[in-house]
Amino acid sequence: MTTPTWNPAQYLRHADHRARPFADLLARVPEPPSGRPRIADLGCGPGNATARLTERWPAARVTGYDNSPEMLARAAAHAGPTPGGGSLDFAHADVRTWVPGEPFDLIVSNATLHWVPDHADLFPAWIAGLAPGGTLAFQVPGNFDSPSHRLMRELARAPRWRDRLAHALRHDGAILTPTAYLDRLAALGCPETDVWETTYVHLLTGEDPVLDWVKGTGLLPVLTALADDVPARDAFVEEYRAALREAYPSGPHGTPFPFRRVFAVARKEG
Template sequence: MPATAPAWDPAQYLRHADHRARPFADLLARVPDLPGDPPRIADLGCGPGNATALLAGRWPTARITGYDNSPRMLDRARQYEGPTSGGGHLDFAHADARTWSPDEPLGLLVSNATLQWVPGHVDRLPDWIDRSAPGGTLAFQVPGNFDAPSHRLMRELAHSRRWRNRLAGVLRHDDAVLTPEAYLAHLTATGCTADVWETTYVHLLEGEDAVLDWVKGTGLRPVLAALDDDPAARDTFVEEYRTVLRAAYPAGPHGTPFPFRRVFAVARRPERS
Protein backbone atom coordinates (compact mmCIF):
# COMPACT_ATOMS: atom_id res chain seq x y z
CA MET A 1 0.00 0.00 0.00
CA PRO A 2 1.15 3.59 -0.45
CA ALA A 3 2.58 5.32 2.61
CA THR A 4 -0.64 7.28 2.87
CA ALA A 5 -3.72 5.15 2.21
CA PRO A 6 -6.24 6.77 -0.11
CA ALA A 7 -9.40 8.16 1.46
CA TRP A 8 -12.06 7.17 -1.05
CA ASP A 9 -14.82 9.50 -2.22
CA PRO A 10 -17.67 7.47 -3.78
CA ALA A 11 -19.27 10.51 -5.42
CA GLN A 12 -16.02 11.54 -7.12
CA TYR A 13 -15.33 7.97 -8.22
CA LEU A 14 -18.80 7.61 -9.74
CA ARG A 15 -18.48 10.79 -11.83
CA HIS A 16 -17.07 8.56 -14.60
CA ALA A 17 -19.08 5.47 -13.73
CA ASP A 18 -19.95 4.46 -17.28
CA HIS A 19 -16.33 4.51 -18.43
CA ARG A 20 -15.14 2.68 -15.32
CA ALA A 21 -17.80 -0.03 -15.60
CA ARG A 22 -17.05 -0.96 -19.20
CA PRO A 23 -13.84 -2.96 -18.44
CA PHE A 24 -15.75 -4.91 -15.77
CA ALA A 25 -18.42 -5.85 -18.31
CA ASP A 26 -15.71 -6.87 -20.79
CA LEU A 27 -14.07 -9.01 -18.11
CA LEU A 28 -17.31 -10.77 -17.20
CA ALA A 29 -17.98 -11.54 -20.86
CA ARG A 30 -14.99 -13.93 -20.84
CA VAL A 31 -15.95 -15.76 -17.63
CA PRO A 32 -17.19 -19.31 -18.34
CA ASP A 33 -20.11 -21.10 -16.67
CA LEU A 34 -19.72 -21.35 -12.91
CA PRO A 35 -19.95 -24.38 -10.65
CA GLY A 36 -22.42 -24.48 -7.78
CA ASP A 37 -26.17 -24.35 -7.50
CA PRO A 38 -26.46 -21.54 -6.73
CA PRO A 39 -22.99 -20.19 -7.56
CA ARG A 40 -21.05 -18.46 -4.80
CA ILE A 41 -19.39 -15.22 -5.98
CA ALA A 42 -17.07 -12.72 -4.27
CA ASP A 43 -16.20 -9.27 -5.63
CA LEU A 44 -12.95 -8.19 -3.98
CA GLY A 45 -12.63 -4.39 -3.98
CA CYS A 46 -16.27 -3.75 -4.81
CA GLY A 47 -16.12 0.03 -4.31
CA PRO A 48 -19.56 1.70 -4.43
CA GLY A 49 -21.26 -1.51 -5.55
CA ASN A 50 -22.59 -0.40 -8.93
CA ALA A 51 -20.38 -2.89 -10.78
CA THR A 52 -21.05 -5.65 -8.25
CA ALA A 53 -24.75 -5.35 -9.03
CA LEU A 54 -23.95 -6.36 -12.62
CA LEU A 55 -23.01 -9.82 -11.36
CA ALA A 56 -26.61 -10.51 -10.42
CA GLY A 57 -27.64 -9.81 -14.00
CA ARG A 58 -25.21 -12.42 -15.33
CA TRP A 59 -25.81 -14.99 -12.56
CA PRO A 60 -29.30 -14.23 -11.22
CA THR A 61 -29.43 -17.13 -8.73
CA ALA A 62 -25.98 -16.51 -7.24
CA ARG A 63 -25.09 -15.62 -3.67
CA ILE A 64 -22.85 -12.59 -4.12
CA THR A 65 -20.75 -10.69 -1.58
CA GLY A 66 -18.85 -7.52 -2.36
CA TYR A 67 -15.81 -6.81 -0.18
CA ASP A 68 -14.02 -3.50 0.34
CA ASN A 69 -11.85 -1.84 3.00
CA SER A 70 -13.43 1.62 2.64
CA PRO A 71 -16.36 2.31 4.99
CA ARG A 72 -17.54 5.13 2.70
CA MET A 73 -17.57 2.87 -0.33
CA LEU A 74 -19.42 0.15 1.59
CA ASP A 75 -22.02 2.64 2.85
CA ARG A 76 -22.70 3.62 -0.76
CA ALA A 77 -22.77 -0.01 -1.92
CA ARG A 78 -25.37 -1.16 0.57
CA GLN A 79 -28.15 0.39 -1.48
CA TYR A 80 -27.83 -2.71 -3.69
CA GLU A 81 -28.11 -5.26 -0.85
CA GLY A 82 -30.89 -7.79 -0.66
CA PRO A 83 -32.60 -10.46 -2.73
CA THR A 84 -31.97 -10.31 -6.46
CA SER A 85 -34.59 -10.70 -9.17
CA GLY A 86 -33.52 -14.25 -10.01
CA GLY A 87 -33.76 -15.56 -6.47
CA GLY A 88 -30.15 -14.90 -5.49
CA HIS A 89 -28.80 -12.57 -2.83
CA LEU A 90 -26.34 -9.67 -2.76
CA ASP A 91 -24.57 -8.28 0.30
CA PHE A 92 -21.41 -6.40 1.24
CA ALA A 93 -18.72 -6.78 3.91
CA HIS A 94 -15.46 -5.22 5.04
CA ALA A 95 -12.23 -6.94 3.97
CA ASP A 96 -8.61 -6.10 3.18
CA ALA A 97 -7.34 -7.69 -0.04
CA ARG A 98 -3.86 -8.02 1.47
CA THR A 99 -5.06 -10.63 3.94
CA TRP A 100 -8.55 -11.74 2.90
CA SER A 101 -9.28 -15.35 2.00
CA PRO A 102 -12.70 -16.84 1.21
CA ASP A 103 -14.30 -18.87 3.98
CA GLU A 104 -15.97 -21.27 1.51
CA PRO A 105 -15.23 -22.52 -2.02
CA LEU A 106 -16.11 -19.92 -4.64
CA GLY A 107 -17.48 -20.37 -8.11
CA LEU A 108 -16.08 -16.94 -9.00
CA LEU A 109 -13.70 -14.51 -7.37
CA VAL A 110 -13.66 -11.29 -9.35
CA SER A 111 -11.66 -8.13 -8.74
CA ASN A 112 -12.06 -4.94 -10.74
CA ALA A 113 -9.30 -2.29 -10.66
CA THR A 114 -8.25 -3.18 -7.11
CA LEU A 115 -5.13 -5.35 -7.13
CA GLN A 116 -2.89 -2.48 -8.28
CA TRP A 117 -3.33 -1.13 -4.73
CA VAL A 118 -2.07 -4.40 -3.20
CA PRO A 119 1.73 -4.79 -3.23
CA GLY A 120 2.72 -8.37 -3.92
CA HIS A 121 -0.81 -9.25 -5.03
CA VAL A 122 0.57 -11.88 -7.39
CA ASP A 123 1.56 -13.89 -4.31
CA ARG A 124 -2.10 -14.02 -3.26
CA LEU A 125 -3.28 -15.58 -6.53
CA PRO A 126 -2.37 -19.23 -5.71
CA ASP A 127 -4.21 -19.03 -2.37
CA TRP A 128 -7.33 -17.58 -3.98
CA ILE A 129 -7.30 -20.20 -6.73
CA ASP A 130 -6.71 -22.94 -4.16
CA ARG A 131 -9.84 -21.84 -2.31
CA SER A 132 -11.97 -21.81 -5.44
CA ALA A 133 -14.40 -24.61 -6.10
CA PRO A 134 -13.32 -27.19 -8.70
CA GLY A 135 -14.11 -25.57 -12.03
CA GLY A 136 -14.20 -22.14 -10.38
CA THR A 137 -12.79 -18.97 -11.87
CA LEU A 138 -10.55 -16.11 -10.74
CA ALA A 139 -11.07 -13.03 -12.93
CA PHE A 140 -9.50 -9.61 -12.52
CA GLN A 141 -8.52 -6.48 -14.38
CA VAL A 142 -5.96 -3.87 -13.39
CA PRO A 143 -4.90 -0.55 -14.94
CA GLY A 144 -1.84 -0.92 -17.13
CA ASN A 145 -1.26 2.79 -17.66
CA PHE A 146 1.33 3.63 -15.01
CA ASP A 147 3.69 4.92 -17.69
CA ALA A 148 0.97 7.11 -19.22
CA PRO A 149 1.27 10.92 -18.83
CA SER A 150 -1.52 11.00 -16.23
CA HIS A 151 0.55 8.87 -13.83
CA ARG A 152 4.07 9.71 -14.95
CA LEU A 153 3.52 13.46 -14.57
CA MET A 154 1.95 12.96 -11.16
CA ARG A 155 5.01 11.02 -9.98
CA GLU A 156 7.44 13.54 -11.49
CA LEU A 157 5.70 16.40 -9.73
CA ALA A 158 5.57 14.52 -6.42
CA HIS A 159 9.31 13.79 -6.70
CA SER A 160 10.25 17.35 -7.62
CA ARG A 161 12.31 19.45 -5.21
CA ARG A 162 9.26 21.36 -4.03
CA TRP A 163 7.23 18.27 -3.08
CA ARG A 164 9.60 15.38 -2.46
CA ASN A 165 9.83 15.89 1.30
CA ARG A 166 6.03 15.84 1.62
CA LEU A 167 5.21 13.15 -0.92
CA ALA A 168 8.15 10.75 -1.04
CA GLY A 169 6.85 7.19 -1.14
CA VAL A 170 3.20 8.19 -1.37
CA LEU A 171 2.52 7.17 -4.97
CA ARG A 172 2.65 3.77 -6.61
CA HIS A 173 5.33 3.10 -9.20
CA ASP A 174 5.11 1.61 -12.67
CA ASP A 175 5.70 -1.87 -11.24
CA ALA A 176 2.38 -1.82 -9.37
CA VAL A 177 1.04 -4.33 -11.91
CA LEU A 178 2.68 -7.08 -13.95
CA THR A 179 2.86 -7.53 -17.69
CA PRO A 180 0.23 -9.75 -19.29
CA GLU A 181 2.94 -12.35 -19.96
CA ALA A 182 3.91 -12.41 -16.29
CA TYR A 183 0.31 -12.84 -15.12
CA LEU A 184 -0.13 -15.67 -17.62
CA ALA A 185 2.97 -17.42 -16.29
CA HIS A 186 1.86 -17.12 -12.65
CA LEU A 187 -1.69 -18.30 -13.35
CA THR A 188 -0.76 -21.28 -15.51
CA ALA A 189 1.80 -22.32 -12.87
CA THR A 190 -1.15 -23.00 -10.54
CA GLY A 191 -2.59 -25.52 -13.00
CA CYS A 192 -5.31 -23.21 -14.25
CA THR A 193 -6.39 -22.60 -17.79
CA ALA A 194 -5.71 -18.89 -18.23
CA ASP A 195 -6.87 -16.22 -20.66
CA VAL A 196 -4.88 -12.98 -20.35
CA TRP A 197 -5.16 -9.93 -22.60
CA GLU A 198 -4.85 -6.17 -22.68
CA THR A 199 -7.05 -3.43 -24.09
CA THR A 200 -6.48 0.29 -24.50
CA TYR A 201 -9.71 2.23 -24.19
CA VAL A 202 -9.83 5.76 -25.57
CA HIS A 203 -12.36 7.40 -23.28
CA LEU A 204 -13.86 10.64 -24.49
CA LEU A 205 -14.28 12.60 -21.28
CA GLU A 206 -16.60 15.57 -20.91
CA GLY A 207 -16.12 18.74 -18.93
CA GLU A 208 -13.26 21.07 -18.10
CA ASP A 209 -10.02 19.44 -16.89
CA ALA A 210 -11.66 16.06 -17.41
CA VAL A 211 -8.52 13.97 -16.88
CA LEU A 212 -7.84 15.73 -13.59
CA ASP A 213 -11.43 15.02 -12.60
CA TRP A 214 -10.89 11.34 -13.41
CA VAL A 215 -7.69 10.92 -11.39
CA LYS A 216 -9.19 12.78 -8.43
CA GLY A 217 -11.37 9.68 -8.02
CA THR A 218 -8.50 7.18 -8.14
CA GLY A 219 -4.77 7.71 -8.69
CA LEU A 220 -4.54 11.14 -7.05
CA ARG A 221 -6.23 10.01 -3.84
CA PRO A 222 -2.96 9.25 -1.96
CA VAL A 223 -1.64 12.76 -2.67
CA LEU A 224 -4.89 14.35 -1.56
CA ALA A 225 -4.77 12.29 1.64
CA ALA A 226 -1.11 13.12 2.32
CA LEU A 227 -1.78 16.88 1.98
CA ASP A 228 -5.19 16.86 3.63
CA ASP A 229 -3.86 18.63 6.73
CA ASP A 230 -2.52 21.48 4.58
CA PRO A 231 -5.28 22.67 2.22
CA ALA A 232 -3.11 25.41 0.71
CA ALA A 233 -0.38 22.94 -0.23
CA ARG A 234 -2.96 20.48 -1.53
CA ASP A 235 -4.53 23.14 -3.76
CA THR A 236 -1.13 24.26 -5.01
CA PHE A 237 -0.17 20.71 -6.00
CA VAL A 238 -3.47 20.22 -7.78
CA GLU A 239 -3.03 23.45 -9.73
CA GLU A 240 0.50 22.52 -10.80
CA TYR A 241 -0.73 19.09 -11.84
CA ARG A 242 -3.69 20.63 -13.68
CA THR A 243 -1.31 22.71 -15.79
CA VAL A 244 0.79 19.77 -17.00
CA LEU A 245 -2.30 17.63 -17.61
CA ARG A 246 -3.82 20.29 -19.85
CA ALA A 247 -0.71 20.17 -22.03
CA ALA A 248 -0.60 16.36 -22.08
CA TYR A 249 -4.33 15.89 -22.76
CA PRO A 250 -5.64 18.81 -24.80
CA ALA A 251 -9.40 19.05 -25.05
CA GLY A 252 -10.94 18.56 -28.47
CA PRO A 253 -14.19 19.88 -29.94
CA HIS A 254 -16.17 16.92 -28.53
CA GLY A 255 -14.33 16.24 -25.29
CA THR A 256 -10.92 15.13 -24.04
CA PRO A 257 -9.55 11.84 -25.40
CA PHE A 258 -8.04 9.80 -22.57
CA PRO A 259 -6.24 6.58 -23.61
CA PHE A 260 -6.33 4.05 -20.80
CA ARG A 261 -4.66 0.64 -21.02
CA ARG A 262 -5.95 -2.23 -18.88
CA VAL A 263 -4.75 -5.79 -18.29
CA PHE A 264 -7.30 -8.61 -17.93
CA ALA A 265 -7.00 -12.17 -16.66
CA VAL A 266 -9.48 -15.04 -16.38
CA ALA A 267 -8.14 -18.24 -14.81
CA ARG A 268 -10.27 -21.39 -14.48
CA ARG A 269 -9.38 -24.10 -11.99
CA PRO A 270 -9.62 -27.68 -13.32
CA GLU A 271 -12.77 -29.53 -12.36
CA ARG A 272 -10.61 -32.40 -11.06
CA SER A 273 -7.17 -32.34 -9.49
Protein backbone atom coordinates in the same frame (compact mmCIF):
# COMPACT_ATOMS: atom_id res chain seq x y z
CA MET B 1 2.19 4.45 -0.62
CA THR B 2 -0.38 6.52 1.25
CA THR B 3 -3.65 4.71 2.01
CA PRO B 4 -6.29 6.84 0.28
CA THR B 5 -9.54 8.11 1.67
CA TRP B 6 -12.17 7.30 -0.93
CA ASN B 7 -14.94 9.59 -2.14
CA PRO B 8 -17.67 7.44 -3.77
CA ALA B 9 -19.39 10.41 -5.39
CA GLN B 10 -16.19 11.53 -7.10
CA TYR B 11 -15.39 7.99 -8.21
CA LEU B 12 -18.84 7.56 -9.74
CA ARG B 13 -18.61 10.77 -11.80
CA HIS B 14 -17.13 8.64 -14.61
CA ALA B 15 -19.11 5.51 -13.83
CA ASP B 16 -20.01 4.72 -17.46
CA HIS B 17 -16.39 4.71 -18.62
CA ARG B 18 -15.23 2.79 -15.55
CA ALA B 19 -17.95 0.15 -16.00
CA ARG B 20 -16.97 -0.90 -19.50
CA PRO B 21 -13.80 -2.86 -18.58
CA PHE B 22 -15.74 -4.85 -15.99
CA ALA B 23 -18.36 -5.73 -18.58
CA ASP B 24 -15.61 -6.81 -20.96
CA LEU B 25 -14.06 -8.94 -18.22
CA LEU B 26 -17.34 -10.66 -17.35
CA ALA B 27 -17.99 -11.42 -21.01
CA ARG B 28 -14.98 -13.78 -20.94
CA VAL B 29 -15.83 -15.51 -17.65
CA PRO B 30 -17.10 -19.06 -18.22
CA GLU B 31 -20.25 -20.33 -16.59
CA PRO B 32 -19.58 -21.39 -13.00
CA PRO B 33 -19.84 -25.05 -11.98
CA SER B 34 -22.76 -24.43 -9.62
CA GLY B 35 -26.30 -23.51 -10.60
CA ARG B 36 -26.37 -21.19 -7.62
CA PRO B 37 -22.82 -19.88 -7.70
CA ARG B 38 -20.98 -18.41 -4.73
CA ILE B 39 -19.17 -15.26 -5.85
CA ALA B 40 -16.74 -12.88 -4.16
CA ASP B 41 -15.98 -9.39 -5.48
CA LEU B 42 -12.68 -8.16 -4.01
CA GLY B 43 -12.51 -4.37 -3.82
CA CYS B 44 -16.18 -3.85 -4.58
CA GLY B 45 -16.09 -0.06 -4.13
CA PRO B 46 -19.55 1.57 -4.27
CA GLY B 47 -21.21 -1.68 -5.32
CA ASN B 48 -22.55 -0.63 -8.72
CA ALA B 49 -20.29 -3.07 -10.57
CA THR B 50 -20.91 -5.82 -8.02
CA ALA B 51 -24.63 -5.56 -8.72
CA ARG B 52 -23.93 -6.52 -12.33
CA LEU B 53 -22.82 -9.93 -11.12
CA THR B 54 -26.37 -10.63 -9.97
CA GLU B 55 -27.66 -9.59 -13.39
CA ARG B 56 -25.39 -12.12 -15.08
CA TRP B 57 -26.10 -14.84 -12.49
CA PRO B 58 -29.52 -14.11 -10.91
CA ALA B 59 -29.38 -17.07 -8.53
CA ALA B 60 -25.89 -16.30 -7.26
CA ARG B 61 -24.94 -15.53 -3.69
CA VAL B 62 -22.60 -12.56 -4.09
CA THR B 63 -20.52 -10.82 -1.44
CA GLY B 64 -18.62 -7.64 -2.17
CA TYR B 65 -15.59 -6.98 0.02
CA ASP B 66 -13.88 -3.63 0.59
CA ASN B 67 -11.83 -1.91 3.30
CA SER B 68 -13.26 1.58 2.72
CA PRO B 69 -16.10 2.49 5.10
CA GLU B 70 -17.15 5.22 2.67
CA MET B 71 -17.43 2.81 -0.23
CA LEU B 72 -19.24 0.17 1.82
CA ALA B 73 -21.77 2.73 3.02
CA ARG B 74 -22.55 3.60 -0.60
CA ALA B 75 -22.64 -0.07 -1.64
CA ALA B 76 -25.23 -0.93 1.02
CA ALA B 77 -27.96 0.50 -1.21
CA HIS B 78 -27.46 -2.45 -3.59
CA ALA B 79 -27.68 -5.16 -0.92
CA GLY B 80 -30.59 -7.57 -0.53
CA PRO B 81 -32.28 -10.51 -2.20
CA THR B 82 -32.30 -10.63 -5.99
CA PRO B 83 -35.26 -11.43 -8.27
CA GLY B 84 -33.61 -14.67 -9.37
CA GLY B 85 -33.49 -16.09 -5.86
CA GLY B 86 -29.94 -15.02 -5.13
CA SER B 87 -28.56 -12.47 -2.72
CA LEU B 88 -26.11 -9.59 -2.63
CA ASP B 89 -24.33 -8.42 0.50
CA PHE B 90 -21.21 -6.49 1.42
CA ALA B 91 -18.56 -6.95 4.09
CA HIS B 92 -15.46 -5.21 5.34
CA ALA B 93 -12.25 -6.99 4.37
CA ASP B 94 -8.70 -6.12 3.40
CA VAL B 95 -7.72 -7.72 0.10
CA ARG B 96 -4.16 -8.07 1.41
CA THR B 97 -5.28 -10.56 4.05
CA TRP B 98 -8.57 -11.95 2.71
CA VAL B 99 -8.71 -15.70 2.16
CA PRO B 100 -11.78 -17.69 1.10
CA GLY B 101 -13.64 -19.08 4.09
CA GLU B 102 -15.69 -21.41 1.87
CA PRO B 103 -15.46 -22.69 -1.70
CA PHE B 104 -16.19 -19.98 -4.25
CA ASP B 105 -17.26 -20.56 -7.85
CA LEU B 106 -15.97 -17.15 -8.92
CA ILE B 107 -13.57 -14.68 -7.33
CA VAL B 108 -13.52 -11.42 -9.25
CA SER B 109 -11.67 -8.16 -8.76
CA ASN B 110 -12.24 -4.98 -10.74
CA ALA B 111 -9.56 -2.25 -10.76
CA THR B 112 -8.33 -3.07 -7.26
CA LEU B 113 -5.22 -5.26 -7.28
CA HIS B 114 -2.87 -2.49 -8.40
CA TRP B 115 -3.42 -0.98 -4.93
CA VAL B 116 -2.11 -4.20 -3.34
CA PRO B 117 1.69 -4.66 -3.29
CA ASP B 118 2.80 -8.14 -4.41
CA HIS B 119 -0.80 -9.09 -5.12
CA ALA B 120 0.23 -12.05 -7.29
CA ASP B 121 1.53 -13.70 -4.11
CA LEU B 122 -2.12 -13.93 -3.00
CA PHE B 123 -3.17 -15.98 -6.03
CA PRO B 124 -2.30 -19.42 -4.55
CA ALA B 125 -4.70 -18.97 -1.61
CA TRP B 126 -7.44 -17.65 -3.87
CA ILE B 127 -7.09 -20.44 -6.41
CA ALA B 128 -7.06 -22.98 -3.56
CA GLY B 129 -10.34 -21.47 -2.36
CA LEU B 130 -12.07 -21.98 -5.69
CA ALA B 131 -14.39 -24.92 -6.22
CA PRO B 132 -13.22 -27.32 -8.94
CA GLY B 133 -13.94 -25.60 -12.24
CA GLY B 134 -14.17 -22.21 -10.54
CA THR B 135 -12.65 -19.03 -11.90
CA LEU B 136 -10.45 -16.15 -10.75
CA ALA B 137 -11.02 -13.08 -12.94
CA PHE B 138 -9.61 -9.58 -12.59
CA GLN B 139 -8.69 -6.44 -14.46
CA VAL B 140 -6.14 -3.80 -13.46
CA PRO B 141 -5.12 -0.47 -14.95
CA GLY B 142 -1.92 -0.71 -16.93
CA ASN B 143 -1.34 2.99 -17.51
CA PHE B 144 1.31 3.81 -14.90
CA ASP B 145 3.70 5.09 -17.56
CA SER B 146 1.03 7.31 -19.17
CA PRO B 147 1.22 11.10 -18.76
CA SER B 148 -1.57 11.17 -16.19
CA HIS B 149 0.50 9.07 -13.78
CA ARG B 150 4.03 9.96 -14.86
CA LEU B 151 3.41 13.69 -14.44
CA MET B 152 1.89 13.10 -11.03
CA ARG B 153 4.97 11.16 -9.87
CA GLU B 154 7.39 13.71 -11.34
CA LEU B 155 5.61 16.54 -9.56
CA ALA B 156 5.56 14.59 -6.27
CA ARG B 157 9.34 14.16 -6.53
CA ALA B 158 9.95 17.87 -7.15
CA PRO B 159 11.88 19.71 -4.38
CA ARG B 160 8.76 21.43 -3.10
CA TRP B 161 6.86 18.17 -2.59
CA ARG B 162 9.25 15.27 -2.28
CA ASP B 163 9.55 15.27 1.52
CA ARG B 164 5.80 14.74 1.84
CA LEU B 165 4.90 12.92 -1.36
CA ALA B 166 7.89 11.05 -2.78
CA HIS B 167 6.60 7.74 -1.40
CA ALA B 168 2.88 8.46 -1.60
CA LEU B 169 2.29 7.12 -5.10
CA ARG B 170 2.41 3.83 -6.93
CA HIS B 171 4.92 3.20 -9.68
CA ASP B 172 4.99 1.33 -12.97
CA GLY B 173 5.78 -1.92 -11.11
CA ALA B 174 2.38 -1.87 -9.43
CA ILE B 175 1.17 -4.62 -11.80
CA LEU B 176 2.79 -7.53 -13.62
CA THR B 177 3.13 -7.92 -17.35
CA PRO B 178 0.39 -9.92 -19.08
CA THR B 179 2.86 -12.75 -19.68
CA ALA B 180 3.83 -12.83 -16.01
CA TYR B 181 0.18 -13.09 -14.97
CA LEU B 182 -0.32 -15.93 -17.44
CA ASP B 183 2.70 -17.82 -16.12
CA ARG B 184 1.70 -17.37 -12.48
CA LEU B 185 -1.89 -18.48 -12.96
CA ALA B 186 -1.20 -21.40 -15.29
CA ALA B 187 1.33 -22.74 -12.77
CA LEU B 188 -1.37 -22.78 -10.09
CA GLY B 189 -3.51 -25.36 -11.84
CA CYS B 190 -5.31 -23.05 -14.25
CA PRO B 191 -4.28 -24.21 -17.73
CA GLU B 192 -7.31 -22.44 -19.20
CA THR B 193 -5.96 -18.98 -18.45
CA ASP B 194 -6.85 -16.09 -20.74
CA VAL B 195 -4.84 -12.87 -20.40
CA TRP B 196 -5.15 -9.84 -22.63
CA GLU B 197 -4.80 -6.09 -22.67
CA THR B 198 -6.93 -3.31 -24.10
CA THR B 199 -6.35 0.41 -24.49
CA TYR B 200 -9.60 2.32 -24.25
CA VAL B 201 -9.71 5.86 -25.59
CA HIS B 202 -12.28 7.55 -23.39
CA LEU B 203 -13.70 10.79 -24.76
CA LEU B 204 -14.13 12.96 -21.68
CA THR B 205 -16.09 16.19 -21.51
CA GLY B 206 -16.15 19.18 -19.22
CA GLU B 207 -13.40 21.39 -17.83
CA ASP B 208 -10.18 19.57 -16.89
CA PRO B 209 -11.82 16.15 -17.28
CA VAL B 210 -8.62 14.10 -16.84
CA LEU B 211 -7.99 15.84 -13.53
CA ASP B 212 -11.59 15.13 -12.56
CA TRP B 213 -11.05 11.45 -13.42
CA VAL B 214 -7.85 11.00 -11.38
CA LYS B 215 -9.34 12.84 -8.39
CA GLY B 216 -11.52 9.76 -7.97
CA THR B 217 -8.64 7.26 -8.09
CA GLY B 218 -4.95 7.84 -8.80
CA LEU B 219 -4.65 11.26 -7.18
CA LEU B 220 -6.27 10.13 -3.93
CA PRO B 221 -3.00 9.29 -2.11
CA VAL B 222 -1.80 12.86 -2.71
CA LEU B 223 -5.11 14.39 -1.65
CA THR B 224 -5.06 12.22 1.47
CA ALA B 225 -1.42 13.02 2.33
CA LEU B 226 -2.09 16.77 2.03
CA ALA B 227 -5.56 16.75 3.58
CA ASP B 228 -4.34 18.61 6.68
CA ASP B 229 -2.74 21.38 4.59
CA VAL B 230 -5.37 22.75 2.26
CA PRO B 231 -3.18 25.51 0.69
CA ALA B 232 -0.51 22.93 -0.15
CA ARG B 233 -3.08 20.52 -1.52
CA ASP B 234 -4.59 23.20 -3.74
CA ALA B 235 -1.17 24.32 -4.93
CA PHE B 236 -0.24 20.77 -5.95
CA VAL B 237 -3.53 20.31 -7.78
CA GLU B 238 -3.03 23.57 -9.70
CA GLU B 239 0.47 22.58 -10.82
CA TYR B 240 -0.80 19.16 -11.84
CA ARG B 241 -3.82 20.68 -13.62
CA ALA B 242 -1.54 22.80 -15.80
CA ALA B 243 0.58 19.79 -16.74
CA LEU B 244 -2.49 17.71 -17.61
CA ARG B 245 -3.92 20.44 -19.82
CA GLU B 246 -0.75 20.35 -21.91
CA ALA B 247 -0.57 16.54 -22.00
CA TYR B 248 -4.26 16.04 -22.81
CA PRO B 249 -5.46 18.94 -24.96
CA SER B 250 -9.16 19.31 -25.54
CA GLY B 251 -10.39 18.60 -29.06
CA PRO B 252 -13.54 19.60 -30.93
CA HIS B 253 -15.52 16.70 -29.45
CA GLY B 254 -13.96 16.45 -25.99
CA THR B 255 -10.69 15.31 -24.44
CA PRO B 256 -9.34 11.92 -25.58
CA PHE B 257 -7.97 9.95 -22.63
CA PRO B 258 -6.16 6.71 -23.59
CA PHE B 259 -6.33 4.15 -20.79
CA ARG B 260 -4.64 0.72 -20.96
CA ARG B 261 -5.97 -2.16 -18.86
CA VAL B 262 -4.79 -5.74 -18.30
CA PHE B 263 -7.30 -8.60 -17.91
CA ALA B 264 -6.98 -12.16 -16.68
CA VAL B 265 -9.48 -15.02 -16.48
CA ALA B 266 -8.09 -18.20 -14.92
CA ARG B 267 -10.24 -21.33 -14.64
CA LYS B 268 -9.24 -23.97 -12.12
CA GLU B 269 -9.11 -27.53 -13.25
CA GLY B 270 -12.26 -29.45 -12.42
